[in-house]
Amino acid sequence: MPEPSIYDIQVKTVDGAVQSLADFRGHTLLVVNVASRCGFTPQYAGLEALYRKYQDRGLVVLGFPCNQFGRQEPGTEQEIRQFCSSTYDVTFPLFGKIEVNGPNAHPLYELLKAARPGFLGSKKIKWNFTKFLVAADGTVVARYAPSDTPEQIDAAVGRVVASAPPPPQASTKERRQHARMDRYFDCTYTTAWGSAEGRINSLSSNGCYIESRTAALEPGTILEEITIALPTESLVLRGQVLNPTRGVGFAVQFHDVGPEALKTLAALGD
DSSP states (O other), X not given: OOOOOGGGOEXXXXXXXXXXXXXXXXXXXXXXXXXXXXXXXXXHHHHHHHHHHHGGGTEEEEEEEOOOSTTOOOSOHHHHHHHHHHHHOOOSOBBOOOOOSSTTOOHHHHHHHHHSOOGGGOOSOOSTTOEEEEOTTSOEEEEXXXXXXXXXXXXXXXXXXXXXXXXXXXXXXXXXHTOOOSSOEEEEXXXXXXXXXXXXXXXXXXXXXXXXXXXXXXXXXXXXXXXXXXXXXXXXXXXXXXXXXTTTEEEEEEESOOHHHHHHHHHHTO
């Protein structure tokens, strides 16, 4: 009897649609059980940064909300999606809530735990943000603890991505479902303490994500002025820092966006 394959498993998307993991055949996968009210929740920013860094070379981060650890994911799928989008500007695929331990554990996690047991051979998932790295051929190659940050596993992910053949071309439907910016915008931002430069890699009418390796801002910091260098003009906005990750960047929620700026932002999202 053939060994079970990750590509034989079906999951539910965050919108409730049934999807086969065969859709991700040929891609390197990082599978993570996530939660919105956990001490590790800020890892969303690093996971999104990993996804954007390696997406063109075939990496897909798959986020599976789970409420089994401290009841730290109590919301509905719609609430989870909104939280991830507005707080961390998450663009990688999210799925419906599942269980990862016990008699109702999802078949995906039964396969992952069997392939890569944890410390001293324990198969049990210990907490939110355990990570499984799956090569492009479906082999589960590594398991990382919740305390292993996306920044710490970046090099290992990069090696697995580099060893894979070119990923299959995404369909038009997939590109629409997981839209991302195909260009970056330089920006400057000003706080009460001075100005700095960054690069915007995601932009919407609600906010943006600014890559800034020198950023050491606190959550809630007000950006009095964000000047975005667009191809034909500069757009000046105001916002608030959300969940910064030192050495990576931070999400921004815009404040008091005027009608003309909204039009410009909407056009950029088309």
